[in-house]
Amino acid sequence: MPTLEQCIAVDWRAGKDRIYFFFKDTDTYARFNIGDQEVPAGYPAPVRGSWGTFDNHVKNLRFGFATTGLTLDKPMDTSDLDILWLFYYDGDTPMVCAYNQDTDSVLQTSTVRSSKWRLLLPYFDRIVAGTWWQVNRSSLFRFIMNDGNSLYLDWDEVPRAPRRDYADDKYDDNLFNPVDTPIQTIRLEPITESTWPGLALYKDRIITAAQNDRTFADNTFYVFLTRNQYLIYNIPQNRLVSGPHAVDNQSWPGLLRN
Known part of the structure; x- marks a missing residue:
């Protein structure tokens, strides 16, 4: 039976909610349809030919998550834009790919250092999971x-007036003005009963995680562990709900299909 040891899970917000699982050791992926509560027939499928220009980088994927309405490092007027942020290595260089979930295509790739995620750089090789924490703001x-x-x-997202009107996604990197970006702060926290209630016991076993944004008041964070187990974590309440549970054909039908 396949294991999750070399797996990266990411959430998908455009259209029907899903969670994608990338199996790096076999260069395959699976799509878990949250509404149907199963991986449909035909998965796992080859990565090649399915993820555009990001195909060749899946084997070096570190973590990823989705956002809605978060733009690139330039003024954009698409407030409902669904982007899957995929963080990976290109050689020794930390990179980020903005994958447009609405068009199912790569929107932009850049180094982490030159992106809005630059504060992650000192910690990049230790991060195994991330998520948009939609609580209060x-x-x-x-x-x-x-x-x-x-x-x-x-991110202190203070609205800032763009310097120019961008009619499409073509722009000159040299015109980017850093003052147009949000002010960012980052804090390192140990995983304890205060910061992640219920998670501290499993902090050394976490492989990957993905969010199910069911409602604003009840988002679920699925945290996957070694030995094919997972936890159910409530984001708004910031607490472990249950687990560990076995990842099997009852809990995640079709996910561990050969």
Whole structure:
């Protein structure tokens, strides 16, 4: 039976909610349809030919998560834009791919250093999971690391007037003005009963995680562990709900299909 040891889970917000699982050791992926509560027939499927220009980078994927209405490092007027942020290595260089979930295509790739995620750079090789933490306001992100710590990234999203009107996605990198970006702060936190209630006991076993944004008041964070187990974590309540549970054909039908 396949294991989740080399798996990266990411959430999908455009259209019907899903969770995608990338199996890096076999260069395949699976799509879990949340509404149907199953992986449909035909998965796992080859990565090649399915993820556009990101195909070749899946084997070096570190973590990823989705956002709605969060733009690139330039003024954009698409408030409902669904982007899957995929963080990976290109050689020794930390990179981020903005994958447009609405068009199912790569929107932009850049180095982490030159992106709006630059504050993650010192911690990049230790991050195993991240998620958009939609509690009280939409500018919070949290990341789990493999050393028993976590990150709390806060964006003070003060509206700023763009310097020019962008009619499409073609632009000159040299015209980017850093003052147009949100002010960011980042905080390193140990995973404890205060910061992640219920998660501390499993902090050394976390492989990956993905969010199910069911409602604003009841988002679920699925945290996957070694030995094919997972936890159910409530984001608004910031607490472990249950687990560990076995990842099997009853809990995640079709996910571990050969």
